[in-house]
Amino acid sequence: MIILRTVKDFSSLNIVASILLFLMAILAAIIANSPMAPLYQGFLLQELHLRIGDFNLFSHGGHPLRMVEFINDCLMTVFFLAVGLEIKRELLVGELSSFRKASLPFVAACGGMLLPVIVYSLLVVQGTPGTRGMAIPMATDIAFSLGVLSLLGKRVPLSLKIFLTAFAVVDDIGGILVIAIFYSSEVAYGYLIVAAVLYFFLYCMGRFGMTQKILFLLIGVIIWYLFLQxxxxxxxxxxxxxxxxxxxPRLDAGK
Structure with a gap:
């Protein structure tokens, strides 16, 4: 059976990852503003291929993904999967296990999305070119916010880390949904229907006790591709x- 580990198990790894995150961000900013900028931009625009015969998994609309798109659409999906697993653990046995605790980050995230939009609407004159940007101030950089908390370590209460994690995920999903509903001109609902069927299949398999990781991995990749298309x-x-x-939940009787 698949077991979700606690935040404590990953504390040292999170600190190392946070340090690397900030170092890479600083390094990228330096390179992007140096004579190496064209080389850096060329790297981000490099096309990726993972072919199985004539089928390219790293493609969208028949065009191969570029490196920047691979980072945003693939690696960030893995990141959100890991964050989602941690939130699920907290919903089951942790800081979000009660309705009152779980509703707090949701309500806070809704306020965090609505308030910037209201301020944007009051400051921007509607109808002028370039004013359809309400989704822009809604975004929260979840990776950097969690990185800061990880660097602070035990000086930050665990409940605050969980709250910010759930808050940031709800906020990001809200922003993505707003973009999908109001800014996407072409949504292929057929792919989403197939993805929903696969999600239901995985849920049923879990209910019946089937927890083979390879099954969830393979179908998860298929679902990712369906969402991408x-x-x-x-x-x-x-x-x-x-x-x-x-x-x-995992019960360690030795502690």
Whole structure:
């Protein structure tokens, strides 16, 4: 059976990852503003291929993904899957296990999305060119916010880390949904219907006790590809997948 580990198990790894995150961000900013900028931009625009015969998994609309798209659509999906698993653990046995605790980050995230939009609407004159940007101030950089908390270590209460994680995920999903509903001109609903069927299949398999990791991995990749082709940001597939993966709390009798 798949078991979700605690935040404590990953504390040292999170600190190392946070340090690397900030170092890479600083390094990228330096390179992008140096004579190496064209080489850096060329790297981000490099096309990726993972072919199985004539089929390229890393493609969207018949065109291969570029490196920047691979980072945003693939690697960020893995990140949201990991964050979603942690939130699920907290919903089961942790800081979000009660309705009152779980509703707090949701309500806070809704306020965090609505308030910037209201301020934007009051400051921007509607109807002028370039004013359809209400979704822009809604975004929260979840990776950097969690990185800061990880660097602070035990000086930050665990409940605050969980609250910010759930808050940031709800906020990001809200922003993605707004973009998908109001800014996407072409959404292929057929792909989403097939993805929903696969999610239901995984959920049923979990309910019947089937927890083979390879099954969830393979179908998870298929679902990611379906979201990628649908026109909906594929990171949502990672969050939903986290909540259909079967899990139970781990009891360590030796502690």
């Amino acid at each position: 649908s026109g909906i940001h594929s990171t949502i597939s990672g969050v939903i997948l986290a909540f259909v993966i079967p899990a139970r």
